[in-house]
Amino acid sequence: MQTFFIGFFGLAAIVFAVAVFRTSSMMRSALALLFSQTALGALFLALQAEFLGVLQIMMMATEMSIMAIFMVMFMMDPGGLGGMDMSHQKRLSMIAGLGAVMLVSAIAAYTRWQELASLSQAAAADEQIRHLGRELLGRSMLVFETAGITILTAMIATTAVAVKVPAENASHES
Amino acid sequence: MNPDLLLALITGAALFGIGLYGVLSQTNLVMLMMGIELILAGALVNLVAFWRFLHADSYAGQMFVLIVMTVMALEMAVGFAVALARFRARGSVEMEEAQELKG
Amino acid sequence: MIHVARQGRWQGMGRLLLRATARDLRALVVPGPDVAAASGLELAAAGLRLAATPRHANLLLLVGELPGTLGDAALVLYAQMMRPRVCLLLGSAAPAALPISARAELSQTGLLEGVERLRECLSTQAYQKRVDTFSAPILSPSDSSQEENSDAAGDSGHHQMEHGDEGDGGMSFMSMVKVTKDLPRSPDGLPMDRIEVPFGPVFPGLPGGLSLTFTLDGDSVAQVKSETLRTTCLRTPQAGFLPDALLQAVCALDPLTPVSYRLLALRALTALGAPAQTPGAHGDVALLERERTVSHLGWLALLGRQIGFAWLQRRALRLQLACLRSEMADFPTLGKTLRRFDKQVRRNPLLRARLSGLGVIAPQAGLRGPVARACGLSTDARTGDPAYLDLAFEPRRGEGSDALQRLYLRLDELHQSVALVAAVLSRQRPVEHVSPAGRQPELSDGEAMASVETPRGEARLQLMSSGGRITAVEIDTPSRALLGQLPSLLRQQELGDALTCVCSLDLSPWDSAT
């Protein structure tokens, strides 16, 4: 059963991911990425990582909606009616992409995972959340805090880059 | 050999490949970022799968996933800020028109 | 009737749906619900609900006379409505191409009667085996104005952004720099595609008939174009107007404030030597002030609809109808209700936040009416009127120049008007309009000028007569000057704020008609 769901959602994620670069409508492209990520969230649920799955589903919906508006802003033909080709070095990319898939899959297939495998049963979902909380605010506190600081830094940097320099300042500098 | 693990890893590999294709082939910065998102998504799948099948008792694995999600969000925010600044300055976020960035 | 129906035959359950369609009438009013209310129609009493767009409506309600441009708009709107659909005409004329399902006189009883007939029509003929498509000359594809005129124009979305850049030779990729080079820059420095969106002539948040076209940059307004109604009622015929014909023409000019314009015409004619037909100086005051109350309440209802304030919309509409229908002698008794209403409006904190700082107009010459008085000017034609001076009239003035001050000023004027009417009543029993004399009055040759302070500001009428006929008519109305200020007032405003600004000016598309 679990195998079926993993396969199903994995396939859905891949199909939507392919759709991202196949459609020329920006809105569809962003939504395809969104549903690809949603399928991944469902895949996490199938892998019994309930918290991560739900979090993924929630975060990606907002994130990809923001993506959508930027795509529409920055593309020449967001409706995708011009039939414009927006890609280059297709051959190389295709080869690189396929090569990467082969290589990574081969590594995955030939590694002897048995030697590493430990538990086969994950804890119940509410147990997991409790453990994750203790992990975050205990042993991995530093990492967690670093992530927070990084977010703060990124917020400030992003705002600084994105806002327009007022006209008088600009002339002052030049 | 656990077939579920392999299945999840192949999914991750496929997403990585598609993302790589996108990053290399797209000319628009925003589309390029979609590729990066997919590559990171591939990494996410692997992390969750490793946690589930190899270290189901160690929650550092789950924490890693959270960090990657943070990175995805940050990557997007910073990427869009750069795109915005560039669009304002040059009127374009096309890669082909960013030749001057070549060293 | 063939355009009414939707294709199909309905049995069993379908019959039930048929009955439902007949009961659930969603009206799109042309020119607008404000005109309907000013004509004394209570749509809710007839079981009608207002639809925001033609797509959601199944009843096109035509109220009064439609000038040419509005007639065309009505055709476009009708074409956009979903079948089964019906069209009710209250009043006289409508575009010939429009399939009228029922017509009735312009009154509440007429409305009720008409709606009853429509229900019958819908429940029997809503579905036919064969339906023809509705077409009119204005709808033919060659006419590019079709979408611009319509209320819910569809084509200004993402598909407008197809840039054809053929001259690039064999280049396989398109230069984005080239595409964006010529685009106008927004204040934030981004060259973005702009879209042109029509608002009106039939738009829920604007006075019916007012037609604006915004060029939107994102959701802020980059440019405004306004298009006025085109009426022919003041075009002087070859032989000149007879006095009665002129009176009718001026009255028909503005369905929102018919009394003021009638008074204006009568005064001008009296100045030319026609016998006085007004109920005497103080009677004029009573009529004018009642109409001011009605008009200001109508404006409040429209404002309520524009800013999505359902309570204000409903309450103001109810009060407006009450004022309109009240006998003159009972009118001052509404004062108490109005004061309570006023207090409730002023107490609303979110309303204050919504309106303050919006649509600031600096005091300047040329402003008239409440807009001028709100920013501290005492421009008021009433100050020159002996009847008003006799009643110790003093114009109200505001101390700001934003939309909130205009709201406060109009609320103040409501009470002032009621007090004026009460003062008149304490002196004399006013008569309603004197019925016109049977034969055409004699006019002396020459030029005459009259002015009236309408609810929107001073209107002036200039007449030239020779040989008992009026040969030249010149009318100067308050809304026209304001309409010219719109582009500078709305630039770079957020869309909703821009519409609120327009609404706060209380423009009448009728008196600015050309």
Next chain:
Amino acid sequence: MSVLIIVLGLLAGAYAVALLEDRLTRGSFAPAAPLLAAAALLARESIVTRKPDRLLFETAPVLLLIAALLAAAVLPLSPTLIVADLATGGLFINAALAYVLVALLMAGWGPDGAYAMVGGWRFLGQVIAYSMLIVMPITAVAIRAESLLTTAIVGSQEGWWNMFYQPLGFLLFFIASLAVCFLPPFDRPSAEGELAAGVEAEYTGARLAILRLGRMVLVVSLAAATSVFFLGGWLGPWLPPWVWSALKVLAVAALMLLAGYYLPRVREEHLLAWCWKLGIPLALLNIFIVGVMVLAGL
């Protein structure tokens, strides 16, 4: 079984919401009006605009309805009457609500109309701001319950309902839920006086019926969420639990509609400024206060 009961309950709630909305906008009370309106919509033509993105246009109303239903899936009407008592219930409801945003963006983009498009993008800004005010009060609620299970959250309110325990959180959550289901005064995406019904403008007939139903169900879902998180869900004396739940949900829904009736639409600048500059700091303060209170054992 409980799925069926919950869906029926949601539909009944949607009917009540429609009835109340009709009562407020028209002033007369007509019990059959919502049903008639729905039937008339079904009987009317449903057309597709001229150059739509057909896929998005068709999917959007259905997605809205599904998102609203999913949000209700983790909300208990009584200790046993719940579709899925997820361990991440408090988080799951946010995930479901995020898809309301996606649905509205699709509805805005799909029909290729200017009004709809502006409405859709307006909702993006609105939800990104106000979904914070959904998440953060829920966090404070979960801190008190020491669990994300919705049933545990209700259980934690045996003594004091959260409405009294953390009134600040309740207020913020209530406002944010108005914004998320775009009811007045936050009805900017579907504003009648500004965008001629915005995202709904190009929908007709049966599609419009689904869109409206989805919106009503969303209102009921959020009212139910408010009741579960802040009004103690099924808790209450004398009456059976499900009756208490129903009463509270209806009361909250009525309050939501009444608030919109007496307030004008919020301006864009205020909408964003109030949320980011005032609402979010207050929500953080709320989390802090609740944390201290929990530690103090109150």
